[in-house]
Amino acid sequence: MTATHTDQDFSLRLRKETGRAHRSAEGAGYLASLTAGELDREGYALLVAQHYFIYEVLESAAEAMRADPVAAPFAARELTRLPELAADLAFLLGPDWRDRIEATPGTRDYTARMTATCFDDPAAFVAHHYTRYLGDLSGGFYIGDAIRAGYDLDVDGVRFYRFDALGDPGEFKTRYRALLDAAPWDRAVQDRLIDEVLIAYDLNNRVFADLHRLTSS
Numbered sequence: 001m002t003a004t005h006t007d008q009d010f011s012l013r014l015r016k017e018t019g020r021a022h023r024s025a026e027g028a029g030y031l032a033s034l035t036a037g038e039l040d041r042e043g044y045a046l047l048v049a050q051h052y053f054i055y056e057v058l059e060s061a062a063e064a065m066r067a068d069p070v071a072a073p074f075a076a077r078e079l080t081r082l083p084e085l086a087a088d089l090a091f092l093l094g095p096d097w098r099d100r101i102e103a104t105p106g107t108r109d110y111t112a113r114m115t116a117t118c119f120d121d122p123a124a125f126v127a128h129h130y131t132r133y134l135g136d137l138s139g140g141f142y143i144g145d146a147i148r149a150g151y152d153l154d155v156d157g158v159r160f161y162r163f164d165a166l167g168d169p170g171e172f173k174t175r176y177r178a179l180l181d182a183a184p185w186d187r188a189v190q191d192r193l194i195d196e197v198l199i200a201y202d203l204n205n206r207v208f209a210d211l212h213r214l215t216s217s
């Protein structure tokens with residue numbers, strides 16, 4: 001039997017109720033300049049650096065959550081981005097990249113929020129996990145293509161956008177949505193998860209606003 005979505009499906013409600021927040025993230029000024037190829041490589045590296053700080057916390061939360069029966073299936077190891085981000089930064093900034101990167105205020109708030117919520121609250125962890133990785137596996141491909149074209153990059157510097165170990169991204173997202181639909185969350189927990197996704201979008205927008213200021217002054 002083929003699975004069909006109904007209004008009861010949590011994955012569908014989550015997508016619907018965060019659609020507006022998604023559109024505002026898509027319209028961020030920094031992303032528009034980045035994908036139009038209007039920045040230089042240093043301007044692009046600023047985003048890679050923020051991603052490094054963000055995934056450092058998210059992926060250590062994933063490690064902790066692999067012990068949780070509900071959160072563990074979401075935390076697929078094939079998603080792991082931190083080694084790719086380190087390689088991209090080494091290529092873009094050189095071997096001393098770790099001393100040359102700095103979290104913006106928005107990034108510091110983002111990582112503080114994840115540190116406070118994602119290590120002991122499976123629903124909050126899934127909210128942050130969903131916002132980043134399902135985005136990376138959707139619009140992220142478009143962003144990666146635009147960066148490759150706009151900054152004359154091929155593999156080095158843009159490894160973050162390649163999920164070689166994952167298999168077909170469409171099938172992965174279908175399985176991910178099935179996990180969202182099957183998770184044993186009551187309505188109150190689902191609502192809390194949706195609220196946390198809205199917070200995650202807001203934090204992503206704050207990071208983009210910081211980067212817009214840094215690259216347009």
Ligand code: HEM
Pocket residue numbers: 011014015022025026027031130131132134135136138139140142143173201204
């Ligand atoms: C230029 C920027 C962006 C474009 C063009 C874009 C485009 C898209 C598209 C076309 C989808 C639907 C894919 C599908 O149904 O399989 C999608 C889904 C998604 N995007 Fe984006 N996106 C962008 C930026 C972002 C940002 C900045 C975030 C968050 C940090 C994000 C998070 C998500 C999430 C979580 C989903 C999954 C929604 C769901 O199906 O539940 N996107 N994006």
